[in-house]
Amino acid sequence: MSPTLAIGGVVIIGGGGHAKVVIESLRAAGETVAAIVDADPTPRTVLGVPVVGDDLALADLHGQGLSKLFVAIGDNSLREKLGRKAREQGFVLVNAIHPSAVISPSVQFGEGIAVMAGVAINADSRIGDLAIVNTGAVVDHDCVLGAACHLGPASALAGNVSVGARAFLGVGARVIPGVRIGADTIVGAGGVVIRDLPDAVLAIGVPAKIKGDRP
Numbered sequence: 001m002s003p004t005l006a007i008g009g010v011v012i013i014g015g016g017g018h019a020k021v022v023i024e025s026l027r028a029a030g031e032t033v034a035a036i037v038d039a040d041p042t043p044r045t046v047l048g049v050p051v052v053g054d055d056l057a058l059a060d061l062h063g064q065g066l067s068k069l070f071v072a073i074g075d076n077s078l079r080e081k082l083g084r085k086a087r088e089q090g091f092v093l094v095n096a097i098h099p100s101a102v103i104s105p106s107v108q109f110g111e112g113i114a115v116m117a118g119v120a121i122n123a124d125s126r127i128g129d130l131a132i133v134n135t136g137a138v139v140d141h142d143c144v145l146g147a148a149c150h151l152g153p154a155s156a157l158a159g160n161v162s163v164g165a166r167a168f169l170g171v172g173a174r175v176i177p178g179v180r181i182g183a184d185t186i187v188g189a190g191g192v193v194i195r196d197l198p199d200a201v202l203a204i205g206v207p208a209k210i211k212g213d214r215p
């Protein structure tokens, strides 16, 4: 028998560890989570939310009146692609912003963004669609985060930093003021970025040095 789905609830794409953190952020913000679709459609629950199929189930869920969706996939390119597909199917991408995050009223948000517990985002920063600002990350004033980028847990951007689309900063990475990080670039865990980085490179260490193209 199919599970009864919460009317008005959010559909989640992805049923892994990142999805668990997103589900708890959404609940803490007062949302109901209705259903999960996952590449592994084996019927099960994740934090009490039923996995109802893979992404082929999305059309049916939309037909049942569910219109809010969140893409809880860590892979930046895949998250961007799935977000685009979900919008084409008529879903609205909601933001999952944990109420413990401290966010300046002047911050501008796109759609489909995760802001996890303990984050701080300061004045006039802009956060692009489908970005992840993970647990305890800090974004100081006037930063620009590109679409589907990911700031790892406890990473920190000083003021006026820009992070390109789909770029990824590992856990604990740090960036000094005014630096620009290119699209699709990866900064390894604990790296300290003190110079601009071009698109699609891997940089590691303190100070962060380019080790080649991103894997």
Ligand SMILES: CC(C)(COP(=O)(O)OP(=O)(O)OC[C@H]1O[C@@H](n2cnc3c(N)ncnc32)[C@H](O)[C@@H]1OP(=O)(O)O)[C@@H](O)C(=O)NCCC(=O)NCCS
Binding pocket: 134, 152, 153, 169, 170, 171, 186, 187, 188, 189, 190, 191, 204, 205, 215
């Ligand atoms: C940088 C990173 C992407 C490289 O991954 P990888 O290509 O699989 O790298 P490997 O583990 O094969 O290591 C390659 C070399 O880089 C070194 N290295 C790896 N990560 C490093 C890091 N963060 N800082 C410094 N050196 C690092 C390794 O010691 C190894 O050195 P060696 O060749 O001298 O032995 C990865 O180590 C990393 O830091 N990922 C961040 C993960 C994260 O924070 N996730 C958060 C999820 S929410």
